[in-house]
Amino acid sequence: MTKQLSRYVNRDLSWIEFNRRVLQEAQDERNPLLERAKFLSIVSSNLDEFMSVRVAGIQDQMRAGLTKTDFTGYTPIGLWKRLIKRATNIVYEQYSTYRDVFSSLEKEGIIIHAIKDLNIVQRKAVSEYFHEIVYPVLTPMAVDQSRPFPLVHTRELYLAVLLKRDVDADDEETLFAIVQVPSILARYVPVPGRFNNKKLEYVLLEDVIQQYIDTLFNGYTPFSVNPFRLTRNADLTLNEEGAEDLLEEIEKELRRRRWGIPVRLEVAKGIHPLALETLREELEIEDNLFEIDGPMDLSFLLKFVNSLPGHDNLRYEKLEPVYPREFDETDNMFEVIRNRDVLMYHPYESFEAVNDFVLQSAYDPEVLAIKMTLYRVSGQSALVQALAKAAEAGKQVTVVVELRARFDEERNIAWARQLEKAGCHVVYGLVGLKTHAKILLVVRREQGTLRRYVHVGTGNYNDNTATLYTDIGLFTSHPIVGGDASALFNEVTGYSSPYEWKAFGVAPTDLKEKLYRLIDRERMNAIAGRKAHIIAKMNSLSNQEIIDKLYEASMAGVKIDLIVRGVCCLRPGVEGRSDNIKVISIVDRYLEHARVMYFHNNGDEEVFLSSADWMTRNLLKRIELICPVFDPALRVMLINMLKLNLNDNVKARELKSSGLYEHVSKENEKPFRSQFEAGLITLWKGQV
Template sequence: MVYSNKNFFNRELSWLYFNERVLDEAILDKNPLVERLKFIAITSSNLDEFFMIRVAGLKAQIEENYIKTDISGLTPNEQMEKIKIKVKKLVEKQYNCIINTLFPELEKENIFIKKYNELSLKQKDFVENYFNETIFPILTPMAIDASRPFPHLINKSLNIMTKLLIDGENRFSIIQVPTIINRFLELPSKNTKEFILIEDIIKANINKLFTGYKIDITGEFRITRDGDMIIDEDEADDLLIEIENSLQKRKWGSPVRLEVKEDLDNDILEFLTESLNLHISNIYKLNGPLDLTFLFSFCNINNNKNLEFKPQPPILSKAFSKEESIFSSIRKKDIILHHPYDSFSPIIDLIEVAANDPKVLAIKQTLYRVSGDSPIVKSLIKAAKNGKQVTVLVEIKARFDEERNIKWARKLEKSGCHVVYGLKGLKTHAKCLLIVRNENNGIRRYVHFGTGNYNDSTAKLYTDLGFITCKEEYCIDATNLFNKLTGFSSPKSWHKLSIAPEGLRNKLYKLIDKEILNAKEGREGKIIAKMNSLVDKEIIEKLYDASNAGVKITLIIRGACCLLPEVKGLSENIKVYSIVGRYLEHSRIYYFFNNNNPKIYLSSADLMTRNLDRRIETFFPIEDKEAIDLIKMILEYNLKDNYNSRIIKSDGSYELIKNKHKTFNCHKEFYSFTKKNN
């Protein structure tokens, strides 16, 4: 069947709907106050990245007169217009929430963010001293005139523009709000916690920067620049150096968004738009503090635990025992870890034990995103120093983690690890760890595949699944995967794994086709899939085919979804849910009923064209009965949720599921289940 553009939803608008769901978590009073502030910060951080990558990409297409439509039939210009309308409504909703709801709620808890004119005399003296001793020496006012052109301001920096009247003419100067110090200052106060933002301190003392001149007016603004990196891997002699050079360029990409305070002087606004060569439609006027990502650090000052989620410390899986070695535990049976409920520490411990174990000969691992102080990387360095053969694929093209990954790559190389950067033209997104050990019965291999990164920090915040086994067929495939990544090897067949970009797409087609065949022959056809995003046109069309054949399809998609569910004659048998809550839903699970002999797969891949065609990804079956039962329960709990879950409507919008029955919060229930069963 041929599907028209109207059968698909635009990816960018779908992503904005997702960010609105994040914002709704800040609006809903079911969440503790400090957590609601964090959701505001997440929304802002998400929008920054959206403009730096997605909007910047559309802007480049428009400048190149690219008129090809997306799968929903929209040209780049049409997409941009719809994005601007949606973002302005989203930002208005965001600031309405924080100014009219969250800041007043903070004040009820005796926490205040004050304006300068609200300070007591004692507090003003305190602020003035702080300005003179700490802020003033850092600041550099940048005048703009014939000999001093408009400065090239760094991406996402917060700036204060001043307008001075000199010899009857307007003159402008810019002061960058320093990032080397906290964005806010705690004020002396007896019974309350009171703060003032740094930009308000600067504005109150700005005359000290322009002695001899009178400041007419001041205003704040913030620029977001194109943050994408275009790397020519064919021409790059050294990919590491090429990416390091591109990282510097990212700071100075062309402007794509200008955020200003709502009351910004018209002369300043006109001067900024002209200097930055930005159209008025790229300006976002805000009625509160610019750059709300400061709320991440602001939330850390809270010492009232009642304003946060109740702690849920990760639990050590009963699959691991203090009485036996970690390798013995793995030999007993396949192990599934459901993070963050199950602790990530067994993965850290496995690498640490392997680094020190005389029987371990080699460790091989892929690293896509790791923490800033990664215990895993430290163990790999230790393993190399202990004489193990350590091979690490560090994906230095992981967006916004390039700098950190380059740092770790250099340290790993220096310690004696063999470091590779992946295959040309492809990002390595697969999550795989392979340990080779010399045991009494000969060489044995242990392997870990995951849906999420080897990041001990995000493993406490993201829901992900890890699979550990020493079964030979999985281990052979893991060995072949590393041979493919590090050398010239292309296995003709795989025992258990399906790998993108070579076979994963076709594997999915075959699994969906089997459900279609069963449905057409009168048997039950059913698919349940959980992922971050569904945007690949061909996969969506295949799911439409399955729906029209009578296959019942249930999707749990956290982020962007270009499929339109429950449309008559198109997707009547498809339901789509989205869960946004305490934890970021990151696990990828694919379930196929298979005539009542279910096939269940975990994967590092979402159903996006980039994952299926331009990345190295893994897709692997779960065959152990106990592990299968656990994953079926995970899907069941996700679908039972009526606390965090929303259902997507046929027009692409989302609706919060009403609590028709007893409240079921899957994030809470997963933790209870994990605690009870360990």
């Protein structure tokens, strides 16, 4: 008898399948070789975060003795076992792919050597590099009765060293030490090419240290050197209610993160049994052991690939984002936005337009106030500099900085202090809620009245990720949107009674209910025999109640197309429940990041932009917004974008009722790759 499928796909198992799709891009021989190496790096970075947050949380539940099943039918221990098994399989495939990719790169003249394969000239160069650059930074840390086991930092690379004394040949005692591979130095060390050829040749830093490890232990003989890496629980546990200063509380938690409970131990394949026993005992980690057959932590490949000169034939063709044509021939962005709404599609259109708008606002004498949210910003943010200039010019500048953006906490703290120093009003949001909405409001004096200019985005105000992620940005001076924007900032920065939103849906107050109403309206249209259609594009879908609403709509006859890049807990294609629902995921050159929703509404079509995925955390534990697009021409542009995604038959995978994904296959159809469609912006904006 066949086991009946659960109504839902488990969130964490779905995430594993997402990372498998990333790995498939590294395996896809249609992708340029250096881009395949980048995807290998992303697989590692993804797994690091997954282990340090999601798996760490499951282990916390196991330690607490929780045995209750989640809504997908898994107990913590049952889920943990499946996750580790699947993650282990992915790592095995990842390193098999690594060997394949670098075997092909070697034929192209890009080589990472083993030390034993170097010639005399190369060995001399490596020796000089070690003694002049590496040796001064190394610190051997012995472990004995007087020196306890040192702190092992999370996600840093170390060498476990077993030694014998040189003095007494009869002394059989084995000594143990660790050496951190300094992250301040590049993992890849260039060596002179053989016979002055044009090949790019390298060795790995840990191999260099291992080769000369004896120089760190005079009077001792290292007989086993084994790389290892520890991942700790990185989730912050904040007492926001009792914290007098949220910034100081987060700084304390960041320091505590260094001592987080060990979650995963990675060791080199073939590690000496005594070294492994010592690490397990000292780090107090019995399970979740990964034996790595190759260089540990392949996330270094991203920097490695980006540092390589030339070899453009092994990369994607360079994309130069175009400056939005609406602003291309004007020095007054306010005039353009006053006359019409403007939609931007990143990375095909340049994020510089957002920077320019804030900078123009900073210097415009008629601008009275600038308010915006910052969740993740780049290392050298032009926006932050522009906000500081605006404050110094005497304008009222209010910035809602989210200090709890995971793994960007320290950078955001630095920006918050810089903005405060410049005279900006910096707000850290509401207790218990992350501010994830992407919104910018400029208040300008015009002909004796005030006009509000608003930018709403689906992605962060980050000029780096705007070249790597697909996102949508909307500029508007629509008075209803402007009124809602002012009310939103008032709620976040001050005391404000519940507001009746005219255009927005805002989490956690009413966004979820607004989605319910929109989905139910399509359901009622279907029941009445009218055409009903929903298209929703997002990063993740995991909220049980929203999924149930979509099931209800499907059973009523609503056609539902979902474009979900990552986690999807909805199980499509189940007869009588979700057979009207199709789910695809697109993993390609750019990270699909836009959140866009379309509702047919009996022919009176509505389209929304949003900062929120359909996850419980976004709908109930964050400040998020959904904003309608009022301009009919812009709605058509967004519908065209959604159709481009739905027509992808090269990089789109379809979620099956089994919970697994299969490449979309459309027989007798010309290959269509939505991110690479020729003239995409022309097609999207309807230019001739």
